[in-house]
Amino acid sequence: MIDKLIIKVKPGNGGKGSVSFNRDSNNSRGGPDGGNGGSGGNIILKANSNLSDLNKYSFQKSFFAENGNDGSKQKKSGSKGKNLTLDLPIGCLVWEISGENKTLVASILNETSEIELYLGGSGGKGNTSFVSSQNKEPLLAEAGQHSQIYSLELDYRINSDLLLLGLPNSGKSSFLSSFSNAKPEINTYPYTTREPVIAISKVNYSNIKIIELPSIDNGKGLGANYLKHLYFSKFVCLTVEHGENIIEQIDNLLDSISSFDENLLTKKFIVLISKSENVNSDEKKIINNKLLEKFPFLSTLPFYFSNKNSEKNKEILLFVLKNMSEVNNSENDAFIPTINLRNLNINKVKKTQDFYEILDRNFIQLAEGSDLSNWKALVQFQYKLKSSKISDELNNLGIKKGDKIKISNYEFTWEE
Template identity: 35%
Template sequence: MKFLDQAKINLKAGNGGSGSASFRREKFVEFGGPDGGDGGDGGSVMFEAERNLNTLIDYRYSQHFKAENGKPGSKKNKTGANGKDLILKVPVGTQIYEEDNNTIIYDFKKDKEKYLVASGGKGGLGNVRFKSSTNRAPRKKTNGKNGEEFWIWLQLKIIADVGIIGLPNAGKSSLLAALTRAKPKIANYPFTTINPNLGVTYYNNKEVTLADIPGLVEGAHKGIGLGDKFLRHIERCKMLIHLVDVTENNLTENYQKIRSELKSYDLSLAKKKEVIYFNKSDLVEKNELKEKLDLFNSKIRKKYKIISVFKKDDVQSIKKALITNVNK
């Protein structure tokens, strides 16, 4: 399934049905009087959050959505049927913005949450409504009101417990595949992942949702590389796994690049709980690894763990750490 985290769409609620200007026509009834019914109300457009969705791809190729119009009133004082409401499904974590893509209208945080965006027009009045003691046969009736119409933006911020971050080719997708049943594209070149991937890991009957965020590069907050397009997906994560490729030469510099990108985008991201893992330990000699870590320790005073995603014991210890940290 293709991933899409932003879409611009047009919503049009249904128009109200027209009232009827009808008169009672019956044998032996000389002055039947008015019997025109009211028009039905137009359908409204609403959104509903759905936890089984994780992309806005449904709104990529179809941009115009219209609810049903109300039916017109008819003779014998019959009111027209109301138009059917249009319910559009979006993933949990979707935000609705006005056309300027800046003013937030609503934020979906729970499954099955509903929000009405465009209200349907009221139905028109039939001529029965205008009958009075002085006007026994009114020909007046009103048309239904127009339904509301808007252009809006949908933006998806993935809701995951843990975000996996790091430079391109650090092994983020491999870690996600090892911890969960997700099947992200994995290859030995930078930017293999160009869209976030989601997975769920289980340990001791508890579950944690993970998001593999595409590789960040220096200047990402300014739009370099894949830009800051995916930094917003980290905003809702409870904690971060910072994956560093231990086969690279300068571990300190690589670590600090990502940290500075997080700070530049939003200070709150840099304050999130972070667990550092040095990955690909199976590809480095022990002496070389010790030298690199000594250099890292001299500049950055933070706890870290050395792992290989291909070692089962390492994967189990990561699962245990995630469950412990997320459920605190």
């Protein structure tokens, strides 16, 4: 079972604006008619209740939305690129990775979750957008906005009504196979269950989703790799074996949980005592009193599981069915995505020893969408540059006539 992996996604780039003039044999002085480029496709995350793991992303790891189409003559705008929708299982957290840091950017917590995570690049403006009283034949147009590639960690945490956690050979698999459609391997040697087993138990015409985690012992064992699945479980069932020291077994499991994340100790806990065929009612009373005295946070009296009493075994499922609607298994502030306000403090001009580099995104798009090797277009570009706030920044940095300016792949000299 794959419950965590890293993929790369990229929204679509915006389409390029067009430099075009409406001229033909009958109209030699027609005006500009270059259309705008279309926006790139967005990255969308959508819940899919039919998924129970991340296996579909184990082979293809890169996903790109479609680029917007370029604008064209006759003021025709390019079409928008198709969005890319990624289906994710309910309970999947999405983290954006940047270097050694990662930030939660999306949480797929219910069937209606649909998140527009990244917008595609905006389309570039065609030359019709640059007509003015001073420039009636603009040779300028914008390139489409380029989108960056993002690294995302998909972190799936299984939603469940009941999660079975226990030491090796504590009877979890026997219980699961008795009341569900699952057929986990059952044997006498430890760690028979090697990955989470998901099962559905039908009780009174209702479904109860049950997870059995691999065994854990003093924070070790295969189950230690899957403790994150406790986060989205409504009830955590501490499965212990009768005949051993029950209190020590429960302490062992609680210590393992606390070592992973002590906040999980606020979950709803119940206890299932397996292999209880020979436990009489008087002994049960003694056990119950000891456990409630030692562990007052338990949601109810312990339940008992025996291969000889199938009707009595159902009591734990009836309890879960009755109470699971009152428990929110995903109410946790730690899973609220962080809103990042990007690119708010980026310098628009950088001074180096040899030149001044323009870093403003809008002017970079304008340079990349225009043919600045055409001196008329370059004159128009410099005029627009001098009319902007970028000119003030350049002057503050000490630019003077003849200094070199670099923007994207172009270099030219500053003229006053």
